[in-house]
Amino acid sequence: MPADAARDHLAALTAAGLRPKQVADLAGISAATVGNITDPTTGRIQAQIERAVLAIEIPSRPGDVAPDNALVPIIGAARRIQALVAYGYPQSHLARELGINPAHTTMAALVGRPNHSSGATGQSITAKRERAIKDLFDRLQLTPGPSNRARDYGRRHGWPLPFEWDEDSIDRPDATPVRARWTAASAQAERRDQVAQLSDRGLPNWQIAFELGITKRTVERIRHAAPVGAPELDWGLDR
Incomplete structure (x- = not known):
């Protein structure tokens, strides 16, 4: 089969946040095959490979389809944590809910603090952790938190509140809140x-x-x- 349809679908999956290795796992093919499809010089591929690639739905949230230990973009998880802080939930409380040490680099990345060893904030998080953060956000987003200090911290950082994000777009890098x-x-x-x-x-x-x-x-x-x-x-x- 011509490789064009599979190549275009791979590009859409990548744009949605899935990494080539995750696509390979979902399709049941090798990472090398994914790389071969994305190569513009590849003209034709086997029909069963095309079917396997096209069968992968383009997810609105990569974390929903990725394996537990796969890395997915952190942006949606960070927005959810920051919104809950702005809503009155201390970072330490949220960390305990998630089973994270409040001083761990994961929590620092979620609230945008740089890693002291590299000066950079993390760009990825495991899919399992990302799903746990979404579940926590869904549970707390309608109930104001108890901490004035957390609210003030969120306000100083300009973090949107939970209901200023649309759930359908919060994971998209280009999304903006309705302030x-x-x-x-x-x-x-x-x-x-x-x-x-x-x-x-x-x-x-x-x-x-x-x-x-x-x-x-x-x-x-x-x-x-x-x-x-x-x-x-x-x-x-x-x-």
Whole structure:
């Protein structure tokens, strides 16, 4: 078969954050074969190799498909940890939740501190750890943390809050947060009322998201955290 389709798919997988070795493992082929496909001088490949490569879905999150010990980009994990710190969770608390020594270089990389021996911050993290951080973020993102010091630290560093990131884009290097989405009680109440009104009209979450120019995940967060008729929520933003 012509190698073009497999080569283009490999490029898309690489752009999504998968490394050539991870692609090889997922496809059940050798790393050398992956390298051969990416070589622009390769004209044809075996049909079964093409099928194996094209069968790999392009992931929105490399950590979801990579083996536990595979290295994946750290950017989404770092954003999640930093957002939780800005939301009031001390770094030491988050480290304990993850089973990490607070002084370990992994924690330093997650909050953007350089490695003293090299002067650089880590760019990768194991897929197992990355998934654990996502699980922790999903569990804590709707509950303000207890620490004013952590909130002040996050504010000084300009770290976005959890709900200022869209879950569908937080792992993308080019993603940007929607800042100050909930910093004013009036804005929070207005958005909640909009969601409630559209919900009363029977619109599903995806259509509400389309109408308001937000993501479906954001709509789900609002409906989960603030049922119609609920009192004003204290997000801990002014503490």
